[in-house]
């Protein structure tokens with residue numbers, strides 16, 4: 001472990017000032033389940049942890065007419081223990097309840113998962129299909145970025161120097177809508193996804209609308225695949241439309257061969273998981 005300084009921010013302004021003044025080796029500390037591993041393995045220089053867990057906006061879950069706002073550092077266990085999230089956002093529960101194990105879920109946050117920007121991150125496809133929007137604070141004020149545009153490469157994202165993620169906002173679920181997330185790993189838990197996938201859709205009078213599909217671990221960033229949603233929209237849900245959506249997702253995937261899976265296996269899994277999340281999301285409508 002490299003020697004690291006620790007600072008606790010009580011407000012967003014304090015956090016922005018600490019990050020701006022201390023340069024690129026200052027890192028936001030949320031749950032630390034990625035960051036402390038990074039500091040220990042010395043994969044990046046880490047000089048300062050800026051602990052944001054004492055900033056109320058970053059630690060709260062709130063609902064209003066527009067939808068749900070999850071503070072960037074809210075740990076996963078609070079998400080799947082929240083009755084309204086369980087009732088209205090089951091895909092968030094899918095993701096939150098399989099990141100790491102129970103101990104990791106006591107610390108790990110959706111904000112940390114998004115800002116770590118791993119291609120296989122298990123909350124990002126869910127955040128994408130639920131039309132998540134990242135609320136960012138920085139030296140030049142506040143801005144908002146759609147989650148699907150947040151990651152720019154493995155481990156990189158749109159955050160500029162001095163900026164931090166404050167919260168992620170999700171619109172209220174539409175009537176007759178459903179969503180789901182699944183991943184494939186070689187064992188039941190504590191592994192990185194070989195492939196993951198999420199779907200949200202609406203079904204009114206038997207016709208699908210607003211279908212969104214996202215897939216992970218098959219490109220440099222988690223992918224939003226509009227063509228897969230287009231294959232469902234305007235049609236009744238059928239084996240044919242589901243197969244067309246799965247084929248569109250497979251087509252969009254550009255995976256690599258590595259120790260977790262081959263290109264062929266990953267392309268195959270994209271189609272399998274896309275089909276499964278569509279069927280689960282439809283079952284939840």
Ligand SMILES: Cc1cc2nc3c(=O)[nH]c(=O)nc-3n(C[C@H](O)[C@H](O)[C@H](O)COP(=O)(O)OP(=O)(O)OC[C@H]3O[C@@H](n4cnc5c(N)ncnc54)[C@H](O)[C@@H]3O)c2cc1C
Pocket residue numbers: 027028029030031032033034035036037052072073098099100101104107108109110111112113114115116120121122123159163164165166190191192
């Ligand atoms: C044993 C183990 C198992 C794991 N299993 C999984 C798994 O199954 N699926 C999965 O996706 N991940 C897994 N992870 C990785 C990790 O737990 C998740 O990515 C987690 O969501 C990270 O959240 P955190 O709050 O701990 O982030 P941190 O470690 O605190 O932060 C992660 C990165 O994001 C930055 N950051 C955090 N919050 C902000 C913010 N508000 N603004 C700006 N930057 C910020 C940090 O500076 C750091 O670079 C696992 C990790 C471990 C150690």
